[in-house]
Amino acid sequence: MSDAFADVAKMKKIKEDIKNHEGQLVELTLENGRKRERNRIGRLTEVYQSLFIVEFTDDSNVPGAINNTTVESYTYSDILTEKTLIRYLDAAEQAELENK
Numbered sequence: 001m002s003d004a005f006a007d008v009a010k011m012k013k014i015k016e017d018i019k020n021h022e023g024q025l026v027e028l029t030l031e032n033g034r035k036r037e038r039n040r041i042g043r044l045t046e047v048y049q050s051l052f053i054v055e056f057t058d059d060s061n062v063p064g065a066i067n068n069t070t071v072e073s074y075t076y077s078d079i080l081t082e083k084t085l086i087r088y089l090d091a092a093e094q095a096e097l098e099n100k
Contacts, residue, residue: 007080010080015076018086019047022045022047023045024044024088024094025094025098026042029086030083042072054073054074055069
C-alpha cells in the first residue's frame with residue numbers, strides 16, 4: 001500500500017473519531033509559529049465533510065465581566081499534518097471543567 005492510500009485511511013479515521021466526539025469538550029494544541037504552541041479547550045460543536053468547528057468560551061471569574069465566545073474551524077488535514085493536535089477529554093475531565 002502506498003503512502004497516498006495510508007494518508008487516505010488516516011484521514012478517514014480522523015473524521016470518524018471527530019464525528020464520534022461531536023458535542024464533547026476537546027483540548028486543541030495549536031502550532032503558533034516557530035516552536036510555539038497554544039493550548040485551548042473548547043466544545044466540538046459541528047462536524048462537516050471537510051472541516052469541523054470548535055467553540056471556545058473565555059470564562060472570567062470577575063463579577064459582571066462579559067464572557068467571550070469564539071468559534072473557529074479546522075480541517076482534518078490540520079490534524080493529519082500535526083499542525084493541530086486534538087485530545088478528547090473524558091467524562092471526569094469534562095465534569096470538572098463544567099463545574100468551574
